[in-house]
Structure formats: structure tokens, C-alpha cells
Amino acid sequence: MTATRPAVTVDQEALTAWLVAQGVVAAGAELRVDQLAGGSSNPTFRLREVGGDGVDLVLRRPPDRGALPTAHDMDREYRFQAALAATAVPVAPMVALCRDAAVIGAPFYVMGRLDGVVHARAAAVRELPAGTAPAAALALVRTLAALHAVDPVAVGLGDYARPEPYAARQLRRWRRQWEASRVETVPLVGDVLAALTAAVPDAGPDRIVHGDYNLANVMYERARPERVLAVLDWEMATVGAPEADLGQLLAYWGAAGRLLFADRGGHLPDAAPGMPSAAELVREYHTAGELRVRHIPFWESFAVIKLAIICAGALRRVADPTAEHRTRIESVVAGLANIARDTLKE
Structure with a gap:
């Protein structure tokens, strides 16, 4: 993000x-x-x-x-x-x-x-030619399916795999991240992490996980802005459950994305007519690839709570935040924690 x-x-x-x-x-x-x-x-x-x-x-x-x-x-x-x-x-x-x-x-x-373009702002999405934004969204999810079709061992990334299930080790990692950047006014983040830990689903096959897959982290061709040129921002990449990436994409596509982009010009999927729904993204993912994602509420909730912790970490990196800035970030963290809690209950 x-x-x-x-x-x-x-x-x-x-x-x-x-x-x-x-x-x-x-x-x-x-x-x-x-x-x-x-x-x-x-x-x-x-x-x-x-x-x-x-x-x-x-x-x-x-x-x-x-x-x-x-x-x-x-x-x-x-x-x-x-x-x-x-x-x-x-x-x-x-x-x-x-x-x-x-x-x-x-x-x-x-x-x-x-030399490409990133559809990272609602204004940029609105300016795309008719039909281009929905096509770009479908290309986004097809590219994700292509990523999850890659065997991590075959491309030399097998050492990133761990014996411990992905969800368990990631929850432990994000608990540590939360402890390092905790916002004391939002204890709900810890509660959601505990609820997720109690609801870890069965593990499927390991694949490459991008870790922050969304429309703003993909570059498109300048001449054909519906065609993916490159996937960007691999700082959270690992080997584990591919469901995590689809959950992340759905988190940005829904209420969490709407909250995050409220002060950045608007929610990207709302910016152009005909954008696919979350359910349509899941169908396209299944059509384009070989994997079938289960336990979607768990993975989407996990994605949202990670976004909350990332926002808290962003506040930590500011040397001397103003009271207004701190209040605004704490409000976003609280809003994301509520969305994560409600998503897990679905």
C-alpha cells in the first residue's frame, strides 16, 4: 500500500x-x-x-x-x-x-x-477509455493466477518455504509487527489477531505470495493501459498460501479499500462503470488458473488486519506527527480493525 x-x-x-x-x-x-x-x-x-x-x-x-x-x-x-x-x-x-x-x-x-502507467488514483481510473478499466481489473486477477501457477522450487525460491503452515507463521509475524507499532487506542487489532489464530484453515499447496497485491501495485502498458507490464512492490513476498493474495485483492476491492482511499481521491473500483465485483474477480481467478480458493472470509479478514498494522507502522515512521495526523491514522487503524472483525464473521 x-x-x-x-x-x-x-x-x-x-x-x-x-x-x-x-x-x-x-x-x-x-x-x-x-x-x-x-x-x-x-x-x-x-x-x-x-x-x-x-x-x-x-x-x-x-x-x-x-x-x-x-x-x-x-x-x-x-x-x-x-x-x-x-x-x-x-x-x-x-x-x-x-x-x-x-x-x-x-x-x-x-x-x-x-515506461508504464499505474492506475493508483481514482482520477486516473476515471480517465481511462470506456471498457479499459474493467479489462484492466480482469487482467490484474489473471496475472495473479499466473503468479500462483509458478512452482517456487522450480524458480529457485524453495528456501522461502517453511515446515510451519503459512497462516500460523504469518499471524505470529504480524503479531510481532503489531507489538512494534501498537496503537494503544485500538486494542481491537489484538482481538482480531487472536480470533484469526483460533480460526486458521487447513493449508493447501505452497505457491509464491506477493503479499500486497492490488491495482495500485501493478504497472500497465502506456499504449494499452489494460495490459499488465509489471507487478511492483515485492517487499512482502514469500512462499506460502496463495489464498492470502486473493484475500488481499478482495480487501482492497471492498470496504477496506474504500476507507484507505477516501482521502486519496476515492476508491479505485468505484471510479469507472462496469468494474467487476469481488465475486466476479474470484470467478475470473478460478477460470484463469488451476487453484480453487476456500475460506475467503478468513483470508480477507487477515488481509485487512495487516493493512491496519501497516498503517500503524507508517505512523511510527513519522518523526514527530502532529496531533491531527496521529488522530487520523488512529481512526483508519480502528476502522480497518472493525472491518476485519466483521469480515471474519461472514
Whole structure:
């Protein structure tokens, strides 16, 4: 999900020296580094060579402060996208990974820049040609089905699988995240996590899980804005229950998404006529792929409570939030917790 965050600087001299050593840019090159909007909770930058026309890259790194454990893993983002490069799942081309935080103050990776569009705002969805928005929504869910058709072992990601069932280990992880960014005024988050823990469904086959799959995390072709160009923001990717991704998409498509996007120009699925319903998305997913999702209320509720915890984490990353900002975020966290509770009861 998109989060508001302060500007982050990058040591251009150190970065350029490292890129030269990796053979990514030529010796003597001078880079222009511009921070981009979006990029979820990991700051994202465009790298261009001054006076040149060959280097046009994107860099991602963790935030300067407030990073939660396991939530900003550059190695994870890089590996998952690199592993999917030869599959039917569209991703950006990976260029180089730096695990050494001493270079620019944090680990980072560099990828090729894609010239596409992201339908991240309701205004952008409303401006699409007639019929394009519904087609883009169906392409979104078909791409998810393609992701879940990939065997994680076959593409070198089998080491992310764990003997413990995905839901159990994820609930434990998100409880830790909640403890690290707890909003004391919203104890309901802890109650929902406890209810989910008591209702964990049987596990199916492990697949690659994106972790935050939604319309705003997918780039479309500029000339054909209903065709997916790349899936973005892999910071939560893992191997586990594919149902989690469909639950996440449905969470954004429903009341949780409506709440999150209320102050960002409106809910994306409400922005254009003919957008498929949640039930139609599920049918398209089943038609396009081989998997059949069960226990949808559990997975959607789990997705919503994760969004609540992410919002709490975003508040933690703000150095000195105003009382108004804190109240607004706490209200969103509370609203999401209520939606998660009600969804689990369905």
C-alpha cells in the first residue's frame, strides 16, 4: 500500500562508485538521482546519467527510520523478481543488489526503469477509455493466477518455504509487527489477531505470495493501459498460501479499500462503470488458473488486519506527527480493525 513518508537522500558519489564497480555505469559517469512518488513504504529513486541517454534505472532502499523487522528486505524483493523473470509473470528487469549498508546507508537494489502507467488514483481510473478499466481489473486477477501457477522450487525460491503452515507463521509475524507499532487506542487489532489464530484453515499447496497485491501495485502498458507490464512492490513476498493474495485483492476491492482511499481521491473500483465485483474477480481467478480458493472470509479478514498494522507502522515512521495526523491514522487503524472483525464473521 502507498504510505506518506519524508524525503530520503542518497549519497550520489558513493552510489556512482558502486555502480561503476559493478559495471552498471561507465567510469566518470555523473548520475542524477530523483526520489519518485509511490514505491510503497520503501523509498524509490530514478537514476539517470547527466548528459547521457543510456542509463535510466530505478533504485529501492528501506526508509531511514522506523523500519520494522523483516518489512523492508531488499534481498527478498530482488530475489523474487529475478526468479520470475523467465516466467509468465511480468516483472521489472533486475540489475544489481547491494547488501552492504555502508555504501549509501542501507541495503538497496537497482532495476531497469519501465515506461508504464499505474492506475493508483481514482482520477486516473476515471480517465481511462470506456471498457479499459474493467479489462484492466480482469487482467490484474489473471496475472495473479499466473503468479500462483509458478512452482517456487522450480524458480529457485524453495528456501522461502517453511515446515510451519503459512497462516500460523504469518499471524505470529504480524503479531510481532503489531507489538512494534501498537496503537494503544485500538486494542481491537489484538482481538482480531487472536480470533484469526483460533480460526486458521487447513493449508493447501505452497505457491509464491506477493503479499500486497492490488491495482495500485501493478504497472500497465502506456499504449494499452489494460495490459499488465509489471507487478511492483515485492517487499512482502514469500512462499506460502496463495489464498492470502486473493484475500488481499478482495480487501482492497471492498470496504477496506474504500476507507484507505477516501482521502486519496476515492476508491479505485468505484471510479469507472462496469468494474467487476469481488465475486466476479474470484470467478475470473478460478477460470484463469488451476487453484480453487476456500475460506475467503478468513483470508480477507487477515488481509485487512495487516493493512491496519501497516498503517500503524507508517505512523511510527513519522518523526514527530502532529496531533491531527496521529488522530487520523488512529481512526483508519480502528476502522480497518472493525472491518476485519466483521469480515471474519461472514
